[in-house]
Amino acid sequence: MPTPPQPRPKPRSGAGALPDPSPAAPLTERQEARRRRILHASAQLARRGGFDAVQMREVAESSNVALGTLYRYFPSKVHLLVATMQDQLQQMHATLHKHPPEDTGAAARVAATLMRAFRALQREPQLADAMVRALNFADRSVSPEVDTVSRLTTAIILDAMGLQDQPTPEQLSAVRVIEHTWHSALITWLSGRASIAQVKIDIETVCQLIEVTAPRD
Amino acid sequence: MPTPPQPRPKPRSGAGALPDPSPAAPLTERQEARRRRILHASAQLARRGGFDAVQMREVAESSNVALGTLYRYFPSKVHLLVATMQDQLQQMHATLHKHPPEDTGAAARVAATLMRAFRALQREPQLADAMVRALNFADRSVSPEVDTVSRLTTAIILDAMGLQDQPTPEQLSAVRVIEHTWHSALITWLSGRASIAQVKIDIETVCQLIEVTAPRD
DNA sequence: CGCTAACCTAGAACAAGTTTCAGGATTCAC
DNA sequence: GTGAATCCTGAAACTTGTTCTAGGTTAGCG
Secondary structure, rough: OOOOOOOOOOOOOOOOOOOOOOOOOOOOOHHHHHHHHHHHHHHHHHHHHHHHOOOOOHHHHHHHOHHHHHHOOOOOHHHHHHHHHHHHHHHHHHHHHHHHOOOHHHHHHHHHHHHHHHHHHHHHHHHHHHHEEEEEEEOOHHHHHHHHHHHHHHHHHHHHHHHOOOOOOOHHHHHHHHHHHHHHHHHHHOOOOOOHHHHHHHHHHHHHHHHHOOOOO | OOOOOOOOOOOOOOOOOOOOOOOOOOOOOOHHHHHHHHHHHHHHHHHHHHHHHHHHHHHHOOOOOOOOHHHHHHHHEEEEEEEEHHHHHHHHHHHHHHOOOOOOHHHHHHHHHHHHHHHHHHHHHHHHHHHHHHHOOHHHHHHHHHHHHHHHHHHHHHHHHHHOOOOHHHHHHHHHHHHHHHHHHHHHHHOOOOOOHHHHHHHHHHHHHHHHHHOOO
16 A cells, blocks of 8 residues: 555645645535445445445446545545445434433443344345444554544443443443444354344343443442 | 355365365375465464465465465465464464463453463564454355354363353353454554553453353352 | 646556466375 | 376466546636
């Protein structure tokens, strides 16, 4: 990878160096539209045939964009799929927000939330395959994007816990471990090495950590 | 992937169909030697430059084997790297067996063991990168091999727990969750999104599950 | 309106994983 | 020791991710 990745199209700004790294540049309307077309095509192809079916040439063609342009928006296939995951997660987060779990107890609520997310993925296993494989295959060059996904997941879990105050460090550790378990369990399920029932048990098991680490007042 | 994978070279057996799926066929001495040369070359290249540096053509050349032969032994790059991981894990298991952890309490022993394994990987981060990326990228066609790795990991953890009797289902769940955490934490470390300290905390956090699920007699 | 920088397109070119094929080398059965 | 089955080799071909190039297009700006 000779060229350093440029997370987003560098919009009209200065000469050539990246002058404003964080705001990630406001896209024009047409650019935003292109970006969405690309993400849509990506998800569509993924739903069909999983990771392998998301072929860059096809994505470009489906979204009416030149191959070079696709690479300008997403510097690699993994970047593209991780961005697709961000997209899907955001939708899921919104959905969960509208219908929060009603169980009693933080652990039960988190487990219920994760299982709900799980069932959503179950409905589109190929899409899940593409996204999760990409996420786990990502190398350092995708860290920022992967990190965003991670923060989204954390937010979903913290939401489900329904905390009153700031989470303690112990709770954050528990949440991280839950995330680890979630990702890894997803993989074992996707590769057919674990059943849904198994995943459910693992999720419920790890959610016990929430109680173990609950602050005693 | 038009051709169904054949986990190992199909040794002289019948006409063409796989008549004896499980025993995986005894290899002749020269074949065993080839296999080892290949695995050695794979690990060597991986140590140098991680996943990307393990190029099938190079592996073939380094191990003095034709490309086609390499593919007969390992039907894909991922198969090869997962097999490499099996190899390394076996060595590690043997080492751990000779120097078991001396901490008091199952949870502490497991955590200590995993951190020791972790430090071993830390010494060859590129090799770790190659193996772990492969493991997590593996699709269904590699399930048997990935499962072997999983069983090896489970064995290491159970060993560290030093159980007297058969593990209860709850304990097995806890072990699975620990494995999930281990794998996922490894990834976050490899991709530079978590520090060693963070990994240590996560491992120790998840190991609390061992106590939570310990059978009360 | 016309300039200019940045963007986009079409298409070739390159890289590495994987497959295929023709022929030589091994190995087992007899 | 001969033959058949299998294995191994060397090399080319194919696939798909990624890069590069030349030229047309768009958007802000004087």
